[in-house]
Amino acid sequence: MNVLVLVGSLRAGSTNRQLADAAVAHLPSGVGTTVFERLADLPHYSEELDHDDALPEVARDLRDAVADHDALLLVTPEYNGSLPSALKNAVDWVSRPRGASSVAGKPAAVLGASGSPRGAQWAREDGVKVLKVAGADVLDDTVGVGSAFQAFAEGRLTDAELDGALRDLVRSLAAKVERARDAA
């Protein structure tokens, strides 16, 4: 099993990147992970680019990466009450071609960290919403880390209860993949 991770913050030292690392550490042993590192290179989605002869290489690579992984983990800060545009743009790219998209049916989960105590709640809710609309098989539960700049030490969440919720969520995602495999 392998999981593709999309981190919505593009900055070095991102707390969401730390959250992604903490989540990956909780996946069962043997589960592989890839962080897609090129969201900043992805052009804004345009139907004019979405043709075989115009498709940007990075968009093709993102679609292939989603197709080649068993599950998707979206890790989002909150920008003005929603997802950062880099993440929404990535979801838009992988939601097409309509009816044959790489994200359709893909097990997915959403995490988020923000400086406010609300832990990127609106961004997490919007992450679940847009992934559902795009056709992913997304968990309704999410994990949010508030006051994120004080929340990590040595790559882990310092709040044991929150860390337990993170572990439970990523294991639920892995279990969803297993169930989908068993049903296939």
Ligand SMILES: Cc1cc2nc3c(=O)[nH]c(=O)nc-3n(C[C@H](O)[C@H](O)[C@H](O)COP(=O)(O)O)c2cc1C
């Ligand atoms: C353009 C912009 C808009 C923001 N809007 C919100 C917001 O609506 N709610 C919130 O809690 N934090 C907001 N923030 C703060 C970010 O959530 C905070 O910087 C976040 O922790 C950054 O994540 P990172 O450490 O992964 O980069 C905003 C930050 C930026 C740059």
